[in-house]
Amino acid sequence: MGKFVYSFSEGSKDMRSLLGGKGANLAEMTRIGLPVPYGFTVTTEACTRYYEENQMIGEDIIGEIYEKLAELEAVTEKKFGDKENPLLVSVRSGSVFSMPGMMDTILNLGLNDETVESLAKLTENDRFAYDSYRRFIQMFGDVVLEIPKSEFDVIFDGQKEKVGAAFDVDLTTDDLKEIIVGYKALVKKAVGRDFPQEPKDQLMEAIKAVFRSWNNDRAILYRKLNRISDKLGTAVNVQSMVFGNMGDTSGTGVAFTRDPATGNNQLYGEFLVNAQGEDVVAGIRTPKPIAEMAEAFPEVYKDFERIAEILEKHYKDMQDMEFTVERGKLFMLQTRAAKRTAVSAIKVAVDMVDEGLITKETAVERIDPAQIDQLLHPTFDTKAEKTAEVLAKGLPASPGAATGKIYFTASDAEAAVESGEKAILVRQETSPEDLAGMVAAEGILTARGGMTSHAAVVARGMGKCCVAGCSEIIVDESGKTLTIGDDRLEEGDYISLNGSTGTVYRGQIATVQPELSGDFGMIMSWADEIRKLKVRTNADNPKDAAQALAFGAEGIGLCRTEHMFFEEERIPAIRQMILAETEEERRTALAKLLPFQKSDFKGMYEVMEDKPVTIRLLDPPLHEFLPQTEEDTRELAAHTGIPYEKLAQAASELHEFNPMLGHRGCRLAVTYPEIAEMQTRAIMEAAIEVAAEKGVDIVPEIMIPLVGSKAEIADVKATVVKTADACREEAGSQMKYHIGTMIEVPRAALTADEIAEEAEFFSFGTNDLTQMTFGFSRDDTGKLIKEYVDKGILLDDPFQTIDQDGVGLLVQMAVEKGRQTRPNIKLGICGEHGGDPRSIEFCHRTGLDYVSCSPYRVPIARIAAAQAAIKDVEK
Ligand code: PEP
Numbered sequence: 001m002g003k004f005v006y007s008f009s010e011g012s013k014d015m016r017s018l019l020g021g022k023g024a025n026l027a028e029m030t031r032i033g034l035p036v037p038y039g040f041t042v043t044t045e046a047c048t049r050y051y052e053e054n055q056m057i058g059e060d061i062i063g064e065i066y067e068k069l070a071e072l073e074a075v076t077e078k079k080f081g082d083k084e085n086p087l088l089v090s091v092r093s094g095s096v097f098s099m100p101g102m103m104d105t106i107l108n109l110g111l112n113d114e115t116v117e118s119l120a121k122l123t124e125n126d127r128f129a130y131d132s133y134r135r136f137i138q139m140f141g142d143v144v145l146e147i148p149k150s151e152f153d154v155i156f157d158g159q160k161e162k163v164g165a166a167f168d169v170d171l172t173t174d175d176l177k178e179i180i181v182g183y184k185a186l187v188k189k190a191v192g193r194d195f196p197q198e199p200k201d202q203l204m205e206a207i208k209a210v211f212r213s214w215n216n217d218r219a220i221l222y223r224k225l226n227r228i229s230d231k232l233g234t235a236v237n238v239q240s241m242v243f244g245n246m247g248d249t250s251g252t253g254v255a256f257t258r259d260p261a262t263g264n265n266q267l268y269g270e271f272l273v274n275a276q277g278e279d280v281v282a283g284i285r286t287p288k289p290i291a292e293m294a295e296a297f298p299e300v301y302k303d304f305e306r307i308a309e310i311l312e313k314h315y316k317d318m319q320d321m322e323f324t325v326e327r328g329k330l331f332m333l334q335t336r337a338a339k340r341t342a343v344s345a346i347k348v349a350v351d352m353v354d355e356g357l358i359t360k361e362t363a364v365e366r367i368d369p370a371q372i373d374q375l376l377h378p379t380f381d382t383k384a385e386k387t388a389e390v391l392a393k394g395l396p397a398s399p400g401a402a403t404g405k406i407y408f409t410a411s412d413a414e415a416a417v418e419s420g421e422k423a424i425l426v427r428q429e430t431s432p433e434d435l436a437g438m439v440a441a442e443g444i445l446t447a448r449g450g451m452t453s454h455a456a457v458v459a460r461g462m463g464k465c466c467v468a469g470c471s472e473i474i475v476d477e478s479g480k481t482l483t484i485g486d487d488r489l490e491e492g493d494y495i496s497l498n499g500s501t502g503t504v505y506r507g508q509i510a511t512v513q514p515e516l517s518g519d520f521g522m523i524m525s526w527a528d529e530i531r532k533l534k535v536r537t538n539a540d541n542p543k544d545a546a547q548a549l550a551f552g553a554e555g556i557g558l559c560r561t562e563h564m565f566f567e568e569e570r571i572p573a574i575r576q577m578i579l580a581e582t583e584e585e586r587r588t589a590l591a592k593l594l595p596f597q598k599s600d601f602k603g604m605y606e607v608m609e610d611k612p613v614t615i616r617l618l619d620p621p622l623h624e625f626l627p628q629t630e631e632d633t634r635e636l637a638a639h640t641g642i643p644y645e646k647l648a649q650a651a652s653e654l655h656e657f658n659p660m661l662g663h664r665g666c667r668l669a670v671t672y673p674e675i676a677e678m679q680t681r682a683i684m685e686a687a688i689e690v691a692a693e694k695g696v697d698i699v700p701e702i703m704i705p706l707v708g709s710k711a712e713i714a715d716v717k718a719t720v721v722k723t724a725d726a727c728r729e730e731a732g733s734q735m736k737y738h739i740g741t742m743i744e745v746p747r748a749a750l751t752a753d754e755i756a757e758e759a760e761f762f763s764f765g766t767n768d769l770t771q772m773t774f775g776f777s778r779d780d781t782g783k784l785i786k787e788y789v790d791k792g793i794l795l796d797d798p799f800q801t802i803d804q805d806g807v808g809l810l811v812q813m814a815v816e817k818g819r820q821t822r823p824n825i826k827l828g829i830c831g832e833h834g835g836d837p838r839s840i841e842f843c844h845r846t847g848l849d850y851v852s853c854s855p856y857r858v859p860i861a862r863i864a865a866a867q868a869a870i871k872d873v874e875k
């Protein structure tokens, strides 16, 4: 038979899964001799049994609870229901992972019509005793008997009105007694029985209620958001009460061993004389800085300082503590690892390594990679954001904070910025032509598109704040209005975007610029020592490449050449190329593009020097480049001299119903080899020239996208090899080069052994691989996927974190098959998942050589890769 109840003296911090976080730490504090009001913990396993046995507590468990209760009575020399010296307890939930405020708490349990009088006598404070009793009935009524709190409020407020009391404290003992009569009548009416007077009954009912609270709506939602298993159950802590509201030698407070905002090594917290924790939470009184406790209670403060130090050294981590002072005596009510900002997390971790408290590995493990973002982008002033009005919610497509006036076209945004405004570009969805506007704007908001939509990918690349797929808003680009429900915003109105949460606010919110401190560099260098995965970046221009290098990128894993054509002067040439009817026409257009491409690549090589750079051959979903409007087509006709009708006809012939599965990727190079020829030439000539000019070794990596079979890659590869070899010969160069492929079509993963015969490297394009494995359109399913996640059909958006069971299986298979054919094949990932910590852990376990992600995610990837390596060793 199991054991289901533990006294605080029996447990320890290592028993978290059984005792819950709070219970384990209360036991640990007791074990190391700190002053903790005594008590016991009913385990999470008892909670599981409660649910298994149709919400009943078994006789054996009840027996154990009574046994521990007797022990508690002996230790405290108080007794449940005793008229002279009654035992009062708190009953609190405590799950394995902290779920702050999600479950219920009951204080002052043990009070009844008799013990309330004893409490009054003992404390020589009638008002205090009756106030405690009425609070207890209310809490018990709400949590255990499930009577809406508002019904108690009606009685309470009624009494206040009746006697003309402005504040709660104006109520006299007699008023409180009257309220208690009202409360008890309410209970009787609502549940058909009297408020339980027997403390043991109160206790058993309260324990059951805490078990039930594990499954209240907000707890379920919190677990879902924080990926906590529903199966764990909660423990229940029963602890003798201490009172901080017993006069001027009592008090209560919350404190951190260091500053959770800055990491400074000094006690930080708040304190209130003559108060209970509740008063602080309810905002009834404003607490004082903890330092003032030194004046109010010098002895107690010294004691508290000493305990805080013991706790921090003991747990080897910054602690968040709750305490109460009852008539000059200090009691610890809780300790736990403190939540902290990214700045604080980094400073505390580095300081603790210096102090010899923790290892570098532990320091790296303590950093939440997702939090690193806070350090790289501007953020909102927290207070200002809290009070701002939320207009809508979209996808957190690219982190950071932006505030500005709304503009509905790229050119309007650009013009506004030129005249000194701050602009937010609002579009139905963005297209390559919006690039200049995106560069100029502070942030981007789109109504459509998912996490891998054009706006999202491009914004992340630039490190620009973006909220995408905000389906609540209606964007009228020509009418220049933005509608959300009944609200209508017009060009020039201010909005603010939080790209880290996807929230859209009305008006302006002040932003705070990030600072990269020395501690940040230190943590990063430790991460680099530990990690096995290399970290590259996805970049298509020298500026982004340089930014990524500054963030520690070790190469470029993906240069999307189609992004290089987004610039305005190039769009006509690429359109001309796409719409060309003959090879000759196409070659004319390509000849215009060659110098652009070559200078682009030279720019990249100049920044990256001898670091690896993977350049991908053109992979445009054609629709992104076709003229969008009649005006576009007319402009193109004027520009190229090709008759308008001919261009319009060609554009309509190229229209695809499903462009993402259409004439894109290597299919383009199969049908028009001259495109691959031009690009290969641009790559090789650029590399040869920069290598000579800079005296560095460059080995170009040419990547063929969207391959599905060996024959397909072989076809394109023949063109690439022929052209590259010709370039070498013309230049009299011996430059080596590598040819590889993206694995992004499921068939490529399934036949990776054959494809590896032609490919020297694989780069997993998990955006398309996810799209094609699920059959979810990358650009259209943002809203749908959100609903799937809300319903629990999907645990996560598979475009954000890799679907390890499905898409991941294809990756693992391709890794295995690729290595069978070519043991030293280079393996990387360049889909958006390359910057997602959980996906990075998967890549580490799967044995990839590198991950590649947008520049601003490089530091996150470095930390996540190190954490994956540490976890691997620990296993
Ligand atoms: C991918 O499909 O994962 C990829 C990196 O390519 P793109 O996003 O350009 O299609």
Ligand code: MG
Pocket (backbone or CB within 6 Å): 744, 765, 767, 768
């Ligand atoms: Mg792709």
